Amino acid sequence: MTVRWSSQVIAAAALAIAPAAVAPAAIAQATQDPIAPIGTAKPTATSTGNSPAATTPPMPVVTPPPVIVAPPFWPLEDAQELLSMIQSVAAEGLSPKDYAPAALADAIAARDATRVSAAATESFNKLSSDFAFGHVRGEDRIDWHVADPDLSPTRQRELLEGALAQHRVGDALNGLLPTHPQYGALRTALADPMNIGQVNTIRLNMDRWRWLPRNLSNRYIIVNVPAYTATLVENGAAVSRHKAVAGAIKTPTPQLSAMATGMILNPWWEVPTSISKEVAGKKGFVAVRDPVTKAVQRWRQPPGPSNALGEMKFVMPNPFAIYLHDTNAKSRFNSAVRAFSHGCVRTDKVGDLARLLLAEDGGTWDDAKVTATLASKKTVQASFVKPLPVFIVYFTAAAAIDGSIVNYDDVYKRDGTVIAALLDLPRAAKKSTAPEAALATSAATAADTAPASTSAPKTKPDPIKIQNDPLRPR
DSSP: OOOOOOHHHHHHHHHHHSOOOOOHHHHHHHHSOTTSOSOOSOOOBOTTSSSBOOOOOOOOOOOOOOOOOOOOOOOHHHHHHHHHHHHTGGGGTOOGGGGOHHHHHHHHHHTOHHHHHHHHHHHHHHHHHHHHHOSOOGGGGOSEEOOOOSOOHHHHHHHHHHHHHHTOHHHHHHTTSOOOHHHHHHHHHHTOGGGGGGHHHHHHHHHHHHHSOSOOOSEEEEEETTTTEEEEEETTEEEEEEEEEEEOTTSOOOEEEEEEEEEEESOOEEOOGGGHHHHTTOTTOEEEEOTTTOOEEEEEEOSSTTOTTTTEEEEOOOTTOOOEEOOSOGGGGGSSSOEEESSSEEETTHHHHHHHHHHGGGOSOOHHHHHHHHHHTOOEEEEEEEEEEEEEEOOOEEEOTTSOEEEOOOTTOOHHHHHHHHTTOOGGGTTSOOOHHHHHHHHHHHHHHSOOOSSSOOOOOOHHHHHTOTTSOO
């Protein structure tokens, strides 16, 4: 196949591979080398030969203007495809107005190549960023600590240039959306008139899926706090489901990701400083003292039947010291609302999960070895042959197989802030959100008036995948 390049595309390509201008930092380094000797100018004698002459003042550092990279050339047909994508993003739970469709449409109508390229590039960058990361950012996510490497500035530029070179703008953008079956199920539910009263809930949970990395790996554990569940997932299917107890209202469980590397059998409980006064001096707790002053630094609870961590806990290092663990208060798993912990995730039948993971991939920790170690009462760390990521998330809705929405209690009252940020409401208004019906009408109108995008996926999620989904209602 012969590829024909327009002069504008060739020019854009030449610009992309042209040597970069010298950055200000490089110029500063050349004129003021941080490792060069200071004051290399030698003093010279005055006419009397006794006093040194003043040294020459350093030359001022001249900062060049920043290099502005011109937007790539956009053929009109590619710009029109982008406009169609923007006009149909209501199907993804987003607002078309956020991506400046009017400015792009005006530039296309005027057939002004410069305006088209500038407007289309700006809209593409904003839309691709929201597809990859979600529209809600920063503190509006509330206690969110999951890194998402899906789209760097360099990759975004390469994605745009590749999309224009192949005239596949829609495919490039759709390739950034979550592939998880629950996202697809929510997308289908959003278009169902039966769910018009829950548009807010569906939209905000679709955005939460965009906050996560697109690839969660072939094997992972996902903890959904509002559903009080912890699930082991392999190749997209739920392998092992467990009830969970999450953080109480005063000590909420943060949303985070961590790599689980093994289990501690017969663990000590390091009592959090925030509750040390509750256990200080009580029977069954050991004080850790300063070796010099002998002052109590912290408290620990040794292994045993009363240990708060039960018989085992996950090794999953993270800055918040949050982990999955057993418990000596198993009756809590029978409660409908299970927000009782100090932040960690108590996991029902965690021993079954531990034995499954330890024995996988040729691991030597079979059931007999785990049982014998627990009986010894000795604290031992057992490592997984293959560590796996753990994602602790906060989804307040899931789509069932029939397309209906199952809601979980917004235990930490976070939904209002998220939906307000999704609607770009002022920060002061984020505690109260627009009524469901009003937003539903707006979304339905946008969907009805938007031209169909030739690139947008139209197939419904596979019912089998939804059935195996870890967030599927139980």
